[in-house]
Amino acid sequence: MNAPRPYALLAELTYRCPLHCPYCSNPTHAPNARELTTDEWKRVIAGAAALGVLQIGFSGGEPLVRRDLAELIRNAREAGLYTNLITSGIGLNRDRVHALREAGLDSVQLSFQSDESDLADRIAGARAHREKLEASAHVRAAGIALSLNFVLHRQNIDRLPQMIALAEELGAQRVELANAQFYGWAFVNRAALLPTRQQIDRALQVAAEAKARLASRIDIFYVLPDYYQTQPKPCLNGWGQRYLTVNPVGDVLPCPTAAWAIPDLHFENVRTRPLEWIWRESESFNQFRGTDWMPEPCRSCPRREVDFGGCRCQAALLTGNAANTDPVCELSPDRARVEVVLREINSSSNGEPQWLYRTNPQPLSIQISN
Amino acid sequence: MDSHEICAATRARLAPQVRFQLDPVTRKSVLLYPEGILELNETAADILACCDGRTFAEIVEALGEQYDVDCRTLLSDVRQALADLRQRKLVELT
Numbered sequence: 001m002n003a004p005r006p007y008a009l010l011a012e013l014t015y016r017c018p019l020h021c022p023y024c025s026n027p028t029h030a031p032n033a034r035e036l037t038t039d040e041w042k043r044v045i046a047g048a049a050a051l052g053v054l055q056i057g058f059s060g061g062e063p064l065v066r067r068d069l070a071e072l073i074r075n076a077r078e079a080g081l082y083t084n085l086i087t088s089g090i091g092l093n094r095d096r097v098h099a100l101r102e103a104g105l106d107s108v109q110l111s112f113q114s115d116e117s118d119l120a121d122r123i124a125g126a127r128a129h130r131e132k133l134e135a136s137a138h139v140r141a142a143g144i145a146l147s148l149n150f151v152l153h154r155q156n157i158d159r160l161p162q163m164i165a166l167a168e169e170l171g172a173q174r175v176e177l178a179n180a181q182f183y184g185w186a187f188v189n190r191a192a193l194l195p196t197r198q199q200i201d202r203a204l205q206v207a208a209e210a211k212a213r214l215a216s217r218i219d220i221f222y223v224l225p226d227y228y229q230t231q232p233k234p235c236l237n238g239w240g241q242r243y244l245t246v247n248p249v250g251d252v253l254p255c256p257t258a259a260w261a262i263p264d265l266h267f268e269n270v271r272t273r274p275l276e277w278i279w280r281e282s283e284s285f286n287q288f289r290g291t292d293w294m295p296e297p298c299r300s301c302p303r304r305e306v307d308f309g310g311c312r313c314q315a316a317l318l319t320g321n322a323a324n325t326d327p328v329c330e331l332s333p334d335r336a337r338v339e340v341v342l343r344e345i346n347s348s349s350n351g352e353p354q355w356l357y358r359t360n361p362q363p364l365s366i367q368i369s370n
Numbered sequence: 371m372d373s374h375e376i377c378a379a380t381r382a383r384l385a386p387q388v389r390f391q392l393d394p395v396t397r398k399s400v401l402l403y404p405e406g407i408l409e410l411n412e413t414a415a416d417i418l419a420c421c422d423g424r425t426f427a428e429i430v431e432a433l434g435e436q437y438d439v440d441c442r443t444l445l446s447d448v449r450q451a452l453a454d455l456r457q458r459k460l461v462e463l464t
């Protein structure tokens with residue numbers, strides 16, 4: 001199959017993070033292997049640039065825990081890539097910001113858990129909010145583009161107006177108000193995180209109003225939780241079409257959650273195969289590329305090249321088979337599986353389920369059953 | 371700033387978070403910005419190459435030397451392109 005050209009690489013430098021957010025999409029059982037070295041990452045960057053990648057996101061976990069972050073940013077800039085740092089802001093003091101700016105960092109996406117510290121720190125499972133505010137000021141002062149990323153869920157979505165006000169106050173140029181998507185830890189904690197329909201309706205209105213009011217100053221992106229939609233999201237703009245992810249141990253993934261959500265698919269590793277071969281030739285990238293793999297109702301659907309059958313990880317998680325239509329789709333024979341979850345969340349008997357905080361990778365991790 | 375507010379002395383610059391560079395695969399110019407890539411046609415690329423603090427009048431003059439079009443069309447096209455780029459927050463007009 002002819003492989004298209006990838007445009008963006010997500011470089012997950014580490015799964016380590018000082019925060020413990022229960023909506024984290026990182027795997028609940030991190031692979032037990034050592035992180036890629038600086039030189040291994042440089043080979044990944046060179047390989048990605050050779051494939052045509054123009055954008056790199058340094059992510060994790062918390063990428064700032066890697067001492068070689070500035071070196072890797074410099075390397076990516078020299079390869080002609082636009083460099084984004086996706087961070088909690090913990091450890092982003094003035095000196096670090098300047099070192100990253102010197103290395104050529106173009107943009108920072110800073111996560112916030114809420115607009116005020118009590119709730120934010122409770123969600124993060126760490127005292128973090130105040131340091132994030134300071135980090136945002138350092139980023140602005142250094143003249144680096146600032147995006148704020150808020151992950152919305154049942155415990156914070158009612159504060160959406162205040163979160164937008166915080167973004168205005170901090171001088172963000174771009175704000176993502178993205179409802180939690182249910183992979184990794186978020187999937188485990190879904191009952192505590194998925195908002196009610198009433199919350200979703202209200203938030204949609206708030207976001208639309210803010211988008212109109214702030215149009216000339218801030219780009220606002222609001223992402224619904226797809227369980228409440230009737231057509232699936234065009235996940236990744238299609239499997240293996242534009243994006244690739246390299247995880248901390250070097251597995252190359254069509255999407256960051258694929259190795260966790262689709263354990264029966266074998267993903268290749270940059271330690272044993274060239275990146276170009278993996279992108280073009282590997283079974284994992286070709287498995288769901290294009291439309292030939294599609295079952296009905298996707299195969300004959302006029303939207304098959306609009307939403308690409310939705311999300312493979314979600315199909316795997318909710319139906320047990322990654323090759324099924326995303327069950328969010330109203331045409332999916334498995335839509336009832338989503339409806340059951342929504343009924344549960346919107347029934348008054350749902351109560352207040354507790355969440356599990358994300359834990360850092362350990363050599364022996366605890367089994368969590370869903 | 372709408373297109374009708376752009377006057378001869380209006381200065382145009384790339385927005386600070388935006389990079390204007392050559393795509394080594396297609397050999398075409400692109401704009402890179404947070405979570406975005408915009409592939410440019412030749413005319414847009416020529417306009418953006420002038421967005422280095424030059425005024426609208428200077429940009430039109432520079433392009434007038436490259437393009438064989440009448441002055442009225444050139445003024446209107448450049449004005450519209452700058453207004454579009456401003457609206458997408460890719461260019462700053464002052």
